[in-house]
Amino acid sequence: MSHQMPPLPWLRAFEASARHLSFTNAAAELNLTQAAISKQVKLLEQYLREPLFERLPRSLTLTKAGAAFLPKVGDAFERLSAGTVEVFGANRSGILSVRVMVGFGVTWLARRLPRFIAAHPKTQVRIVSSIWAEEYDAETFDLDIRYGFGNWPGFRTDRLNRESLIPLCLPEIAARLHSATDLAKERLLHVLGYQDGWDGWLTAAGAGRVDAAQGLWFDTTLMAMAVAAEGGGIALGRSSLIETELASGRLVKPFGLELPIEEGFFLVAPEKGPRHKDAGVFRDWLLAEAAGSQ
Numbered sequence: 001m002s003h004q005m006p007p008l009p010w011l012r013a014f015e016a017s018a019r020h021l022s023f024t025n026a027a028a029e030l031n032l033t034q035a036a037i038s039k040q041v042k043l044l045e046q047y048l049r050e051p052l053f054e055r056l057p058r059s060l061t062l063t064k065a066g067a068a069f070l071p072k073v074g075d076a077f078e079r080l081s082a083g084t085v086e087v088f089g090a091n092r093s094g095i096l097s098v099r100v101m102v103g104f105g106v107t108w109l110a111r112r113l114p115r116f117i118a119a120h121p122k123t124q125v126r127i128v129s130s131i132w133a134e135e136y137d138a139e140t141f142d143l144d145i146r147y148g149f150g151n152w153p154g155f156r157t158d159r160l161n162r163e164s165l166i167p168l169c170l171p172e173i174a175a176r177l178h179s180a181t182d183l184a185k186e187r188l189l190h191v192l193g194y195q196d197g198w199d200g201w202l203t204a205a206g207a208g209r210v211d212a213a214q215g216l217w218f219d220t221t222l223m224a225m226a227v228a229a230e231g232g233g234i235a236l237g238r239s240s241l242i243e244t245e246l247a248s249g250r251l252v253k254p255f256g257l258e259l260p261i262e263e264g265f266f267l268v269a270p271e272k273g274p275r276h277k278d279a280g281v282f283r284d285w286l287l288a289e290a291a292g293s294q
Helices: 008-020 024-028 036-050 064-088 102-119 180-183 200-202 221-229 242-249 279-293
Strands: 054-056 060-062 095-102 125-130 144-147 157-161 164-168 188-191 216-218 234-238 264-268
Touching: 008 024, 008 036, 008 064, 024 234, 036 264, 054 279, 060 064, 095 221, 095 242, 095 279, 102 144, 102 242, 102 279, 125 157, 144 242, 144 279, 164 200, 188 221, 221 234
Parallel strands: 095 125, 095 144, 188 216, 188 234
Antiparallel strands: 054 060, 144 264, 157 264, 164 234
């Protein structure tokens, strides 16, 4: 059977926005920013090639297509939730469940996890990857590693790093870049979901006239780096996610400017509710690793 279905985060953003008729209230429910919700709904509309909302100065209303689509999406989420409980049950096992954004998981966490296993061989951990910081489900996850500013109401947050924006490309491409203004002749590679990007770096580099919106867009840093490594353009990396690429020499920094930003990765857990017996052990280990990597 062929399934033509948009990504689930886009559908979740639409469903919450349609119920509240507000991107702001949907963002609060899903623990995302208003900008992230608006972007995901826009991506869904582009995917469907149909507007789902009429955006009024101070409110939203559903279009005919949006009103017809809402009950279908809501019913699908309800059936999926009920089916999950039916098959797997409502209670988790004793395994510590940690959700992590895929880029951070692959490039940072995976290289350090063997040390946790060696130090705590009897602790069982389940790692689940995500692309966007979707709604936190305390029935499914004990801890969450997500990207942002750390301002998620109802959650305890521990900052894991301080980020800087750093352009990366092949050495042969770097050789022809004499100043940041030369980027006007190159393809820029972008990653969706981040607030800080090429516009801020170019402005800081004194190349504000370079078109910061041109190039290719991806939903993960991993994909952007892979394309850069094949000579497809200049990627804008986060300092915590590019250690392996720089160490291998596959990609290099064509410029000296590393732009510090306020965004970063945080360990997130609910302030209230039951706490997994191994959550504290994992938190202490993770914070120690993060401190050592700065």
